[in-house]
Amino acid sequence: MRPTWPLLALTLLQGLSAGMLCLAAVALLAPAMDIPRTTLFVWQGAAWVAGALGGMASFFHMHRLAAARYVLRRLGSSWLSREALSTAVYMIVASFVLLVHLFWPRDLGAWDAVSGLAAVLGLAAVYITAMLYATIPAMRSWHSPVTVLVFVCAGLLSGGAADYALVAGRSSDLALRAAVMGLAAVFGILFSFQARLFRQAAGGVLSATGTGLSGRPYRLQDSGTSRRPYRTQTQIWPELPARLRRWLYALVFGLAVAIPWAAAIWLPGWAGGILLLASVGLGVSLSRWLFFGDATHSSRVWFADQPKTPSPVRREGKRTYKMQ
Amino acid sequence: MQLTIITDLNKCVGCKSCQVSCKEHNTSGDFGPVPDHHPYREVDGMWWNRVISMEAGEYPNVGVMYLPKACMHCYDAPCVPVCPTGASYKREDNGVVLVDYDTCIGCQLCMWACPYGVREFDEEQGVVKKCTMCIDRIEDETLPANDRQPACVQSCPTHARTFGDLDDPDSVVSHLVAERQGFTLLPELGARPAVHYLPRRQVTGMVGEDEISRVLGEDC
Numbered sequence: 001m002r003p004t005w006p007l008l009a010l011t012l013l014q015g016l017s018a019g020m021l022c023l024a025a026v027a028l029l030a031p032a033m034d035i036p037r038t039t040l041f042v043w044q045g046a047a048w049v050a051g052a053l054g055g056m057a058s059f060f061h062m063h064r065l066a067a068a069r070y071v072l073r074r075l076g077s078s079w080l081s082r083e084a085l086s087t088a089v090y091m092i093v094a095s096f097v098l099l100v101h102l103f104w105p106r107d108l109g110a111w112d113a114v115s116g117l118a119a120v121l122g123l124a125a126v127y128i129t130a131m132l133y134a135t136i137p138a139m140r141s142w143h144s145p146v147t148v149l150v151f152v153c154a155g156l157l158s159g160g161a162a163d164y165a166l167v168a169g170r171s172s173d174l175a176l177r178a179a180v181m182g183l184a185a186v187f188g189i190l191f192s193f194q195a196r197l198f199r200q201a202a203g204g205v206l207s208a209t210g211t212g213l214s215g216r217p218y219r220l221q222d223s224g225t226s227r228r229p230y231r232t233q234t235q236i237w238p239e240l241p242a243r244l245r246r247w248l249y250a251l252v253f254g255l256a257v258a259i260p261w262a263a264a265i266w267l268p269g270w271a272g273g274i275l276l277l278a279s280v281g282l283g284v285s286l287s288r289w290l291f292f293g294d295a296t297h298s299s300r301v302w303f304a305d306q307p308k309t310p311s312p313v314r315r316e317g318k319r320t321y322k323m324q
Numbered sequence: 325m326q327l328t329i330i331t332d333l334n335k336c337v338g339c340k341s342c343q344v345s346c347k348e349h350n351t352s353g354d355f356g357p358v359p360d361h362h363p364y365r366e367v368d369g370m371w372w373n374r375v376i377s378m379e380a381g382e383y384p385n386v387g388v389m390y391l392p393k394a395c396m397h398c399y400d401a402p403c404v405p406v407c408p409t410g411a412s413y414k415r416e417d418n419g420v421v422l423v424d425y426d427t428c429i430g431c432q433l434c435m436w437a438c439p440y441g442v443r444e445f446d447e448e449q450g451v452v453k454k455c456t457m458c459i460d461r462i463e464d465e466t467l468p469a470n471d472r473q474p475a476c477v478q479s480c481p482t483h484a485r486t487f488g489d490l491d492d493p494d495s496v497v498s499h500l501v502a503e504r505q506g507f508t509l510l511p512e513l514g515a516r517p518a519v520h521y522l523p524r525r526q527v528t529g530m531v532g533e534d535e536i537s538r539v540l541g542e543d544c
Contacts, residue, residue: 001436063430063450070409070427077405080433084408137513138402138439221388224343224374225367232370232444235436298510299441302376302393 001139002230002237003292006061011129012158012288013054014087015151018122019159020047021094023179025119028112033175035167037108041101043163044115048094050162051122055091058084079132086128090121126155133291139235140201141295150190150291154284157183161260161280168273177264180276188257191287195249201296202239223303235297248290256283326399326419327457328490328518329477330497330506331392334525335484338375338390342476342485346373346394349458349475357425357453359446370444372455373476384531389524392476392485395442395455396509396517397421403434403443411451419491419518420459425451439513462487490518 024043027033062068075081097114104110130151133142160180167176223229230237240248259279263272350358350372358370373394380387397414401421404412411428414421423434430450435443443454458474461467471478477487488497497520500506506520 061431063447064428067409067411067427067429070411071429072408073410074405074408078408078433080406080408080431132433136402136406136437139436220376221379222375222377224340224371224376224393227368229368229371229374229441229444231368231447233435233441234432234445235438235441297436297441298439298513301510302374302391302441 001292001295001297002234003289004061004234006057006059007292008285008288009057010054010061011151012154012285013050013057014129015126015155015284016158016162017047017051017054017094018090018119018126019155019157020044020050020162021097021115021122021159022119022156023160023163023176025115027176028115035176039167040115041098042166044094044097044101044118046162046166047122047159048091048098051087051091051094055087058087079128079135082128083125083132086121086125090118090125093118093121123152123155126152138298139295140205140298141198142291144197146190146193146197147291150187150194150287153183153187153190154287157187157256158280158284161277164264165273165277168268168270168276180280181261181264184257184260184280187284188253191252191256194291198290198294198296205296205298205300220302228303233299233303236300236303237293240294245290245294248286252283252287252290254283255279256287259283325417325489326397326491326518327462328397328419328488328497328520329394329457329474330486330488330500330520330522332484332486332500332504332522333389333391334522335482336375336390336392337482337484338377338388339481340375341479341481342392343371343373343375345475345479346455347371349461350456357456359448361448370446370453372442372444372453374442384533384536387524387527391521393440393442393509394476394519395421395457396440396515396519397457399516399518400514402437402439402513402515406433406437408433420457421454422456422459423452423454425449425453428452439510439515440517490520 020043024040024047027035027040059065059068071084072081075085093114097111097118100107100111100114127148130148133139134144134147137143157180160176160183164176164180228236228238256279260276263276263279266272267275347358347360350356351360358372360369362369373392376391376393378389378391380389397420399419401412401414404414404421408431409427409429411424412421412434413424428451430445430452432445432452434452435445443452446453461474462472464472473487477485486497486500488495490497490501492498500522501520504522506522508517508520511517
């Protein structure tokens with residue numbers, strides 16, 4: 001399908017925000033990490049900003065804001081209704097985290113409790129967003145638990161990278177560095193599963209499966225109009241060239257796994273932190289772009305970009321025909 | 325009651341009169357649901373009914389099939405439960421799946437959920453639109469009985485399309501589906517479409533090289 005910037009911004013920033021808050025909660029509840037509370041507050045503030053920007057981006061995905069007041073009508077069946085509710089609740093609790101620390105700085109117990117609650121709600125919001133995509137059987141590439149795992153892991157990885165960049169160069173970043181490296185490795189494994197799933201989905205959607213017509217091979221002559229309806233039907237999009245796709249997938253592995261590992265091992269300090277954050281940010285963003293742009297919808301059966309086969313009837317001379 | 329359209333793929337000749345009559349009936353400039361603001365500049369605009377042309381087989385034994393494809397008005401329409409505002413709904417009295425443009429936010433999730441790619445996004449109004457089975461015609465009691473059917477059914481020159489109630493075991497459409505092994509598209513996705521197709525009859529004769537030479541010889 002066509003990747004749109006509001007969807008990319010919403011899903012990426014929501015994951016980043018939840019990931020940062022989760023690691024902040026873990027650091028609060030596990031004093032062994034020995035990260036100053038001021039730093040944790042900075043993490044939480046940055047997480048709130050990312051979440052707010054993501055929430056604002058979601059408004060641009062709605063094309064009729066006048067009807068937005070009905071968005072919670074189908075909580076019983078629509079994951080989009082649930083996403084709107086869970087993201088709103090998460091942002092409210094994330095705001096409380098900041099307010100509690102600002103106005104009741106001595107009440108550390110309350111701060112710890114609200115921080116833990118915000119982290120759980122953040123993970124729930126990411127889970128619900130991922131379920132929105134994973135529960136669509138027609139989108140063959142997404143209809144898998146791998147989608148949920150990739151979303152959660154991408155959120156934790158990007159949040160961890162942002163937190164790491166904010167404390168890089170201090171002695172307290174060792175545990176965090178190990179956590180980010182572990183998350184990058186897990187993300188690489190999950191992303192390879194997702195890539196395989198996407199290829200299987202693309203291979204399973206063929207013209208042959210959607211017509212019941214005997215005889216092979218199948219060739220789509222005409223999809224109803226002279227051009228594919230990519231503008232009015234956003235669930236399909238031109239297929240990426242195979243060579244470009246391979247390069248893009250390799251680039252995701254390089255940016256989200258290889259470079260972060262190299263930066264964490266050989267480049268300590270601020271420079272390493274910034275490089276790791278930039279690399280993870282670009283890698284996760286590209287992986288999310290591929291999640292939308294390389295997805296295969298079942299309706300591709302009728303709008304397939306199959307290569308045109310030249311006519312086997314060759315005209316030689318004036319009116320002589322030969323069969324190849 | 326489940327209203328449906330049955331298409332006999334043996335009779336469809338791909339003339340696209342159903343595609344054109346659908347657009348003709350539902351387009352009225354700025355007022356009709358199908359936008360047609362720039363019909364000459366942008367001929368590939370919104371179409372609620374598309375006739376797909378599919379070729380199969382190896383020369384000289386090839387076949388061409390024409391598949392008119394519009395909303396399937398599924399029993400378990402996957403586009404309905406995903407809609408956050410309730411804009412997509414299925415009527416309980418006749419089974420037609422419709423969109424309430426006033427409550428649609430244009431999130432397009434229903435387009436991703438529909439397995440058949442029959443929902444279209446109107447960028448100007450910011451809402452998703454689709455085949456209504458000409459609900460305005462079939463419920464208009466001022467029309468003669470013969471006109472109370474979808475435009476695509478009425479305009480088909482070969483009578484390939486039949487309109488009726490699939491839940492009524494005595495209806496013509498039920499008999500056609502039962503007796504001619506009517507099939508649905510992508511049944512594995514579990515949407516249980518109401519729209520059925522009557523399969524092509526198997527072509528038994530094979531075209532040989534001598535036959536081609538004879539025909540080409542006559543042509544020369």
